[in-house]
Amino acid sequence: MxxxxxxxxxxxxxxxxxxxxxxxxxxxxxxxxxxxxxxxxxxxxxxxxxxxxxxxxxxxxxxxxxxxxxxxxxxxxxxxxxxxxxxxxxxxxxxxxxxxxxxxxxxxxxxxxxxxxxxxxxxxxxxxxxxxxxxxxxxxxxxxxxxxxxxxxxxxxxxxxxxxxxxxxxxxxxxxxxxxxxxxxxxxxxxxxxxxxxxxxxxxxxxxxxxxxxxxxxxxxxxxxxxxxRAYEAKEWNRRNAGPVQATLDEHDTAEAPSRSAKDEPDHWVSMRDVLTERKTPFLVRSNYGSSGIPGRRGVRTDRQPATTVTGRISRFVVFEHLDDDIVHEGPRFSMNEAGMLQSFPPDYPWSGTAQAQxxxxxxxxxxxxxxxxxxxxxxxxxxxxxxxxxxxxxxxxxxxxxxxxxxxxxxxxxxxxxxx
Structure with missing residues (x-):
């Protein structure tokens, strides 16, 4: 056949x-x-x-x-x-x-x-x-x-x-x-x-x-x-599951963005920054996916990485912004349109009804x-x-x-x- x-x-x-x-x-x-x-x-x-x-x-x-x-x-x-x-x-x-x-x-x-x-x-x-x-x-x-x-x-x-x-x-x-x-x-x-x-x-x-x-x-x-x-490899980014937020943000600032691959190789994975272009300030996301409620297990990623698995708890993901004067503060959490974009939905998808995060x-x-x-x-x-x-x-x-x-x-x-x- x-x-x-x-x-x-x-x-x-x-x-x-x-x-x-x-x-x-x-x-x-x-x-x-x-x-x-x-x-x-x-x-x-x-x-x-x-x-x-x-x-x-x-x-x-x-x-x-x-x-x-x-x-x-x-x-x-x-x-x-x-x-x-x-x-x-x-x-x-x-x-x-x-x-x-x-x-x-x-x-x-x-x-x-x-x-x-x-x-x-x-x-x-x-x-x-x-x-x-x-x-x-x-x-x-x-x-x-x-x-x-x-x-x-x-x-x-x-x-x-x-x-x-x-x-x-x-x-x-x-x-x-x-x-x-x-x-x-x-x-x-x-x-x-x-x-x-x-x-x-x-x-x-x-x-x-x-x-x-x-x-x-x-x-x-x-x-x-x-x-x-390409597949995302956490080790390349020295991902930390726990530790001071400032230290992780410092790593974020000094990390090099992934370079483009050769024509005969797959592209690099797409980062949060690549799609959430309306967020002008560098940010860090702390999620509780897979943490069983234990703070020390919470995953932390910068905006230059792909998001962790988007779940019905996406509205609970904490977003920290890193300002130019090295001040770190909690910024606005993901809107439903942003959460949808991390799932690859169009930016203006009309989420309606209740339990939208779910x-x-x-x-x-x-x-x-x-x-x-x-x-x-x-x-x-x-x-x-x-x-x-x-x-x-x-x-x-x-x-x-x-x-x-x-x-x-x-x-x-x-x-x-x-x-x-």
């Missing part, structure tokens, strides 16, 4: 269904690539952000759509994407994580064997943590597509999934069954799985993601996106998502400058139309929308 030539799309008209779509990371990537998408999102505030951004959305529970309204989805959708919540599985390596993995493996086997949905749902209700069932949804959607009269029983051509590194073992299992066993109708896929670093794709942030790219047999061998930037932290970095989708579809790799172009928000009329489709009425949620509890 020959691979598809570079930069030649494997699909005439790709159309992405984005499960667990959040505020729109993958959908922004689709928009920049000129690929239509539809996102399914449970959280009300994330949907408000999506409506404001002009993204097609269903305010719904992913599982409920599969069970109750799959036939209403556009039949031309041929790409399945998303990152299911995996909190119960992310403790892999410990007792709870291994137990969750074994549960998932058992249900994957039953799904691929074609067991009735009703029987599987009954068993899933007995799980110690119902969120474990959500990691099965991409596979269940893939199977449901082959059973859909509205689609002509046509399977998805491409599947793209991403999550935290601990989910690598789950994606490996997905790959095994998709390649060796196939869906109940006999459809098989070629699959690649790996853990990738987002800064190696131009995202101004160190964030590792476990990814899966699958192509239906006959569409060529899938491949991972090629890195465009929306930002949970999102797929759009630039990274664009690289994944480009590799999956055989499209040219996106340019970072393209991703940073101004974002045109939806007009009030457009928002009303999007919400009428996504929630049921133009200005509110309805009974069909998920309830917060």
């Amino acid at each position: 020959t691979s598809t030539p570079p930069h030649q799309s494997i699909l005439d008209k790709p159309f992405v269904l984005d499960l667990f779509a959040g505020p729109g990371g993958l959908d922004v990537a689709c928009h920049r690539l000129g690929v239509p998408s539809l996102g399914i999102e449970w959280d009300r505030s994330a949907c408000l952000t999506r409506y404001a951004a002009g993204l097609d959305t269903l305010h719904a529970d992913v599982s409920a759509v599969r069970r109750e309204s799959f036939e209403s989805l556009p039949p031309e959708i041929n790409v399945l994407a998303g990152g299911p919540p995996c909190q119960t599985y992310s403790v892999a390596g410990k007792g709870a994580g291994r137990k969750a993995l074994e549960e998932v493996k058992e249900f994957i086997g039953r799904l691929m064997a074609g067991d009735p949905d009703e029987e599987i749902d009954e068993k899933l209700r007995n799980l110690s943590d119902p969120r474990t069932a959500l990691v099965l949804e991409p596979l269940r959607y893939a199977i449901q597509a082959t059973r859909s009269p509205n689609r002509g029983h046509r399977p998805y051509d491409v599947i793209v999934l991403e999550q935290v590194p601990a989910v690598r073992a789950l994606w490996d299992r997905y790959a095994e069954v998709l390649q060796e066993i196939g869906l109940p109708d006999g459809t098989k896929y070629k699959v690649v799985v790996d853990v990738l670093a987002t800064e190696t794709y131009g995202v101004p942030q160190t964030r590792s993601r476990a990814v899966l790219i699958a192509r239906r047999e006959g569409l060529g061998e899938p491949s991972l996106p090629g890195a465009t930037h 929306q930002v932290g949970n999102a797929v970095p759009p630039l990274f998502g664009a690289h994944l989708l480009s590799a999956a579809l055989g499209l040219p790799a996106p340019a970072p400058t393209t991703m940073r172009k101004p974002w045109i928000p939806a007009t009030e009329e457009q928002r009303a139309k999007l919400r009428s489709h996504g929630c049921g009425v133009a200005d509110d949620c309805t009974a069909r929308c998920p309830r917060p509890e």
Whole structure:
């Protein structure tokens, strides 16, 4: 079997269904690539952000759509994407994580064997943590597509999934069954799985993601996106996890900015300063990511480095400014637009609703998502400058139309929308 030539799309008209779509990371990537998408999102505030951004959305529970309204989805959708919540599985390596993995493996086997949905749902209700069932949804959607009269029983051509590194073992299992066993109708896929670093794709942030790219047999061998930037190495910057702020700022002032690499080598990673250009004063960021609340473990980085992993606690990151007269003081913390830019969202993305920091932290970095989708579809790799172009928000009329489709009425949620509890 020959691979598809570079930069030649494997699909005439790709159309992405984005499960667990959040505020729109993958959908922004689709928009920049000129690929239509539809996102399914449970959280009300994330949907408000999506409506404001002009993204097609269903305010719904992913599982409920599969069970109750799959036939209403556009039949031309041929790409399945998303990152299911995996909190119960992310403790892999410990007792709870291994137990969750074994549960998932058992249900994957039953799904691929074609067991009735009703029987599987009954068993899933007995799980110690119902969120474990959500990691099965991409596979269940893939199977449901082959059973859909509205689609002509046509399977998805491409599947793209991403999550935290601990989910690598789950994606490996997905790959095994998709390649060796196939869906109940006999459809098989070629699959690649790996853990990738987002800064190696131009995202101004160190964030590792476990990814899966699958192509239906006959569409060529899938491949991972090629890195465009170098990996960030903390040792090169003598990163300190604790110690006086002034000493770290002094190191910041004397450090040399990374030089440009040779033409045949990847570019250097992108720093916070490169994207947060409105901040004219050199700054230092102290985050509590991975600190378990222990001050001595807090990470410290200067504006010449990429950000640490942006999480839902990004609004708690403390920013210190270093003035010309060697005075150090606490400056303004990151705005939501700045936090979004560290995730590679456009500078003027219309964050809306509540818990905006959580929306930002949970999102797929759009630039990274664009690289994944480009590799999956055989499209040219996106340019970072393209991703940073101004974002045109939806007009009030457009928002009303999007919400009428996504929630049921133009200005509110309805009974069909998920309830917060």
